[in-house]
Amino acid sequence: MPDTPARTALRWSHAGLNCRDLDATEAFYRTWFGFERARAVELGEDRIVFLRNGDAYLELFTSHADPGPAAGGDGPQQPGSIRHxxxxxxxLQAFLDRAGEAVPISLGPLEFDEFIPGWRTVWVTDPDGVVVEVSQGYRDEQPVHPPHGH
Known part of the structure; x- marks a missing residue:
C-alpha cells in the first residue's frame, strides 16, 4: 500500500455566495443572522465582503451573471448544488415573529417530532434566492457514530 501524506487538521472556513446586490445580501445576513463585516476587498467596480458570526464566515461576491431559476422549498435538488x-x-417562533413579512418563507414551518421531539424548521430565502434553513431543537444521536470504514 502506498504511503499516504500525514493528515492535516482542517476546519471549516466559509461559504461563498454570488450576489446581485451585495449591499442587500450583506444587510440580510447582518439583520437576520447576526453577521458582522470582517473584511471588504475592493476590486475596481466590484468587491468581496467577508461576514463573520463566531467561527462561521460568508464570503459575498458581486455577480453580474443572469440568475438561475428560483429554488424554493428547502433548496435546489440538483446534484452539485448547495441545497441550503x-x-x-x-x-424559532421568536425569529418568525421578528422577521414578519420581511423575510420570505419558502417552506414551513414544519415540525419533526417523530424524529426528535421539539425539532421545528422553516426555510426562507435571501435577496438572491439562496434558501436558508432556521431550525430549533435538532440534536445529534447519542453516541455519534462515524461512517462505516472509519
Missing part, C-alpha cells in the same frame, strides 16, 4: 445554508436558534 442552515442556522440553529433556541426560539
Amino acid at each position: 445554508l442552515a442556522f440553529q436558534t433556541d426560539d
